[in-house]
Amino acid sequence: MSTSSDGGNDQIMARMRALLEESSTEEYDWSSITRETTFEEIGIDSLSILDLLYDVDQEFGVPLEASEVIDLRTLGEFADLLVERQKA
């Protein structure tokens, strides 16, 4: 899987950052998130991932199932999956 840090992936990370900042109730410095930031660090657990997937579907038009992302650890891995699905 691509781990490129340019082009569409960077744009996706920026949109993800804006989306998390708007929707999360966690106190976090959202400007500091990177591809290496983990879901755990930003307070995304097995319950709140459902909200994140819903928000992502609204924002990107890409429906993802919780079972597809359950093993992903970082936002970068998540962004890669999004890019892959957008291309599909």
Added chain:
Amino acid sequence: MKRRVAVTGLGMASAIGLEEETVWERLMAGRGGIGEISLLDTTGYRVSIGAEVDSEEVSSRLSAMGRRSIDRALDLAMIAGDSALRQSGLIDGEPPYEPQDVAVIFGSGVGSAESHHTAFTAFAKRGVRGLRPTTVPKCMYNAISSGLSLQYRLVGTNYMVVSACTSATNAIGAAARMIRDGYADTVLCGGAEGFFDPFFYGVWNNLGVLSTLPDPETACRPFDADRAGCVLGEGAGALVLEARDVAERRGARIRGEIAGYGESSDAKHRTSPSAAGQARAMRQALEEAAVEPSDLAVVNAPGTATEANDECESRSIREVLGDAASRVPVCAHKSYFGHTLGASGALETITTLLSLEHRTLPPNLNLERPDPACGGIDLVGAESREIHSPWAMKNSFGFGGGNGVLIVRGPDGE
């Protein structure tokens, strides 16, 4: 099958503390938990006071439990439940825990107010697209009981009792009956409320039963002639109930017993109480415990500080206790906790147990001029009192006409 029901764990999240020792110290020092509301902007509201749980302490306890805040009522229930389970010795160390055959029966009159408010706000702003998927599991009433079950892997049944201000007392009563009749050995029970949001506080603001007295420290005055209504409070109380023989076999510390339970409905009015309905529940509870009114060390009353409620329950106490009414002290702990609605029965049952254990009744706050309309009962005043009997009655009477009464036995009640 009739088994004795022991209390082996107590836990609280309240405006006068999250630790049992702190709560008892505040009770004995006569330091209540009512202040100006900080959890919402009360501009434009007629009242602006309430009994809030310290939010920094809540965050710190949740963090120590490895949890993030989900909903205020659930958060407070988790803290109280965690304390009760640890004190009972059923939980030790960090998750993951081994599954245990423990049931969870909790009460709440309001449920997940914070989650409802978040969802309403999002819906008003973005329409149906604003309603995120977790709105359902967060807003369901049993978010509280199922949250406790999930966190501690308690595999007995879990459900909620919803009966306004009687919720927690009904939950404790139902739990005690389950154990008494052999359907469960151990039940985590209690009640939780976290409702300081603009909508819920607003509807109570407009109901006209909240005290408009300006000084938070003296605004809640149960049974006082100058009382002006109740003051809302948030909080949670949790008790681990256990079959006494099971608790003794494992060497658990026994904090007391639930010896009797009575319940009834007024079937008369949605918000006005009925002394007859209350009296029926009180008599049932005394009969089940085989306790005479003169045996009671205390009646822990609802004492909401509304004009109608205090007068009505004075009447039902006089009616049931008869000649003993003038000699059995009456406590009203909402002067400390505020009215925690569906959690009040749990918090006040716990303070009743603590009173029996310490053989001391903490003072009632702000009872300076007992209302003659509440006469004929022995109201505890500004001084604490020693007690010499192991028996207590805890009453809860709620909107909707539901009445729940527990007879509680102290730890030295042999």
